[in-house]
Amino acid sequence: xxxxxxxxxxxxxxxxxxxxxxxxxxxxxxxxxxxxxxxxxxxxxxxxxxxxxxxxxxxxxxxxxxxxxxxxxxxxxxxxxxxxxxxxxxxxxxxxxxxxxxxxx
Numbered sequence: 001x002x003x004x005x006x007x008x009x010x011x012x013x014x015x016x017x018x019x020x021x022x023x024x025x026x027x028x029x030x031x032x033x034x035x036x037x038x039x040x041x042x043x044x045x046x047x048x049x050x051x052x053x054x055x056x057x058x059x060x061x062x063x064x065x066x067x068x069x070x071x072x073x074x075x076x077x078x079x080x081x082x083x084x085x086x087x088x089x090x091x092x093x094x095x096x097x098x099x100x101x102x103x104x105x
């Protein structure tokens with residue numbers, strides 16, 4: 001399994017503008033559920049802390065394989081979401097990592 005985590009800061013003059021943009025991003029990514037082969041889990045979180053170093057939005061996804069993640073990058077539904085978001089994002093951070101063994105605490 002591959003975990004794909006992306007965080008964004010949103011463009012906007014006010015906190016309300018950035019919140020609206022973050023909510024738009026959330027709804028668009030949530031529409032990808034069930035449309036992308038190999039996408040096992042998709043979760044979008046909006047920051048509640050409002051600390052100055054926090055990102056506005058986080059996308060947490062799990063893919064069955066690296067190949068599934070690679071296919072997601074060029075999947076038409078994903079490309080449509082990226083296009084709809086346009087210049088709404090001013091910063092983007094990403095981490096992808098393989099999970100070879102699931103542990104429980």
